[in-house]
Amino acid sequence: MEEEEEEEIEGKGDEVMSEVHLGCPPHLQGPYISHFTFPLPSSTAICRHNDQLQVEAPSSQLLSLDDDGDLVLSRRKNDSSNCLNCSLMIQHTVTSSLPNVGLQVWLAALVLADFVLYKSFNSSDFNGITALELGAGTGLVGTVLALVARSVFVTDTGADILDNCAANPQLNARLLNDHTTDVRVRELDWQEPWPPRVQTCTSPSQRSRYSWTSSEIEEAEGATILLAADVIYSDELTDSFFSVLERLMSRGSEKILYLALEKRYNFSLDDLEVVANGYAHFRSFLKDEEEHEKLGAEGLSSFIGKQLDLGQIPQYIREYERGNNVELWKITYCPMKCSLIT
Template structure:
């Protein structure tokens, strides 16, 4: 196994994937999957590359999908900030089409490899994962025919006409990105023809801050603020309702379901 060098901005993941050969392995970024591995991810990354790791929020969402398959069966689904693509793969075992989105060619390439490695899990239900570029800082989808992970016009139409489920797993760790996420969510929901339900998982991370000289959860607090703003929004186009989902559904995957893990449900209905 390659040696990892840790820097001041290195972020460690405490999630280890249990692979079919009964060993906990780490697949380094941009490496072709080893024989027998069912997932590529990294265990340590710089802060800007945290999407290349697997976080507990992805497993919590996957548990929801596996526990309530009828909720998602046959649906067209959009995942925002998909990272390694684990939750999209699980979703495709019951859904019809999953648009698995993120930014960065290296990340999207790794995600595509994971989808390919796990295609056998999706085939029985006929589900399909399409890995696509979706930048929260842009106001449109990339439809450049030369872009490797660009959208076709038919896919954009399918997204807007048929999407009823949006998911995002543990993507709120930076206030600016959280703002961008909610702007993207608002924009997409306003373009959807059908009512849509969004499931957002988040882990409340406690940090000691010099500003407060105390333990705080600033990223989580900002996430909750954005949820409140969305529910209070009155624009005459879409009505948003927000509720917390208690994680009382069965745990199907091997990870620690800590009390700081939360799941939120946002329902968007065209006015």
């Protein structure tokens, strides 16, 4: 079987390992911290150590937390005229059970983070926005977006995944301390309809750390950018994902979803050929412009999908190989006849 047709999740029994973690200690107990390096605009202070330029971290005493314990970050001014290298620290496990794959870093998340960096360096589209990451896992993409966004909701479900996700903005507090970005980790279970339930407790100490408030739901519905990486691998979850997406994108502001996925190939006994699990089901939700026009004329809603050319997006993050099986999609939602977002 050719390399591109092999499944790129490796593991034994119920344990799986992301190919991103190949080379990490395979039997490591507890969390592991990986460093991902990429360019950073030169407005960040630097120092020289052993004849190498390194990012100089502001004092940790300047950190501040809100009532829910979420990190409040101050934003630097955007300046891409000169770039330095910085290191993003991401806490993750090396292997996990299938229900806890969000504890690992996956290839599509690194590709989507590259896209966020590309947009940040080449446009102001992400500057000062409110954004929401769906199925965030480790929160890597949302943490990168925090370099330029005003507010980022990083969402997933499960106590272990949420706790690990919340640790990563804290790990990178020194890098992000020159920003005024509000990073909030919130629970969002796709098996439940949008909007999520609001806890009625008035005291912050009595509320779940990852619960939503009414004002936060309103703010999330006003987000203009949604992000999702490697959330397409189960038809059931894909159904739930698009159900939540439809409710979320039909409320509040007009939104664009950027979704990165990795096509993993397996031999199917039903089809008697090598197929990418779940990919055809994902594509069934998307319409092209011609199909959208037909549905719009009938007053029907539709998701409009456009695949972006990854060849036009540089690889900023060094510590991975992009390969040929990753795709990046720009997705909009039209609840009725409407003009496409270009």
